[in-house]
Amino acid sequence: MAELEMSPERKRLLELSRDRNVSLSKLSEMLGRNAAYLQQFIKRGTPRKLEEGDRRKLAQFFGIFEGELGADGEKSYTNVNAGRTADFASVPRLDIGASAGPGAMPAGESEFDVLRFSRRWLAEQGLENAQLSLIRVQGDSMEPLLNDKDEILVDRTQRPFRDGIHVIRLGDTLMVKRVASAGGGRLSLLSQNLAYPPVTVSVEDVEIVGRVVWKSGRM
Numbered sequence: 001m002a003e004l005e006m007s008p009e010r011k012r013l014l015e016l017s018r019d020r021n022v023s024l025s026k027l028s029e030m031l032g033r034n035a036a037y038l039q040q041f042i043k044r045g046t047p048r049k050l051e052e053g054d055r056r057k058l059a060q061f062f063g064i065f066e067g068e069l070g071a072d073g074e075k076s077y078t079n080v081n082a083g084r085t086a087d088f089a090s091v092p093r094l095d096i097g098a099s100a101g102p103g104a105m106p107a108g109e110s111e112f113d114v115l116r117f118s119r120r121w122l123a124e125q126g127l128e129n130a131q132l133s134l135i136r137v138q139g140d141s142m143e144p145l146l147n148d149k150d151e152i153l154v155d156r157t158q159r160p161f162r163d164g165i166h167v168i169r170l171g172d173t174l175m176v177k178r179v180a181s182a183g184g185g186r187l188s189l190l191s192q193n194l195a196y197p198p199v200t201v202s203v204e205d206v207e208i209v210g211r212v213v214w215k216s217g218r219m
Contacts, residue, residue: 009050009070010042016062021131030111031057061114063090088116089132091153097138098152098167098176117153127213131156135167137215141191142176150217152176156210169207176212 006014017024017038024042025035031054040046049070050058059066092111115134122128137150145165146152154167163180168189178190182200189199189206 006042007070009068010045012068013038013058014042016064020062027058027061030061061090063088063116063119087119089119089122090114090116091132091134093134093151096174097136098174125213127155129157131210133210137176141193141196142178143193145192146176146212146215147217150215152212153214153216154210155213159211161208165212167209167212169209170201170205174209179206179208 014024017027024038028035028037028039031037033054041050052071055066055069055071058069059071091114093113093115095112117132119128122130122132133154133156134151135154137146137148137152140148142165152167161181164178165176166179167174167176168179169175170189175189178192180188180190182188185203186200187203187206189201191198
């Protein structure tokens with residue numbers, strides 16, 4: 001099926017996939033389907049319509065009305081959730097932790113859940129079109145600012161670097177630190193917990209994964 005001949009729901013799904021930077025194969029796997037399932041749906045027109053359960057999961061993931069993906073009006077998920085789903089964006093929770101201690105190898109980057117954030121709130125924070133994900137903190141080096149098992153909202157959008165709390169990759173280790181320019185092509189990795197001394201590294205040795213823009217945690 002040529003792209004110009006796509007039905008509106010196929011065009012919309014492809015657009016959402018590109019906007020969220022998530023592949024059709026990953027979305028297919030999220031649905032418990034083979035990796036080519038949504039590619040075939042969009043490009044070949046098979047299946048002719050998404051099954052109701054698949055359509056609902058995709059609508060919930062993207063935070064959209066189910067009717068945008070081809071649901072009949074009377075069966076639309078959005079008739080039940082009108083005024084709620086469209087006003088919220090689903091942010092993936094990733095099954096990884098960023099070390100706030102000596103350093104830890106991440107186990108993987110698979111999505112296991114989502115949290116919904118108000119689109120209005122995201123816009124107020126300058127995050128309306130940001131590439132966001134949630135990961136957990138491991139360790140105590142960022143206490144009292146970030147505690148072990150806190151979840152942090154990470155803006156992974158490519159932006160000019162500025163000092164602040166960042167998730168970084170140093171070698172194979174994922175860490176959360178206050179990162180500050182040290183001049184001469186070097187960065188200082190600073191902990192909030194004074195028991196951990198600062199570390200200075202070369203810019204080339206560090207990958208800035210994203211800036212920490214929000215946190216949640218138990219009282």
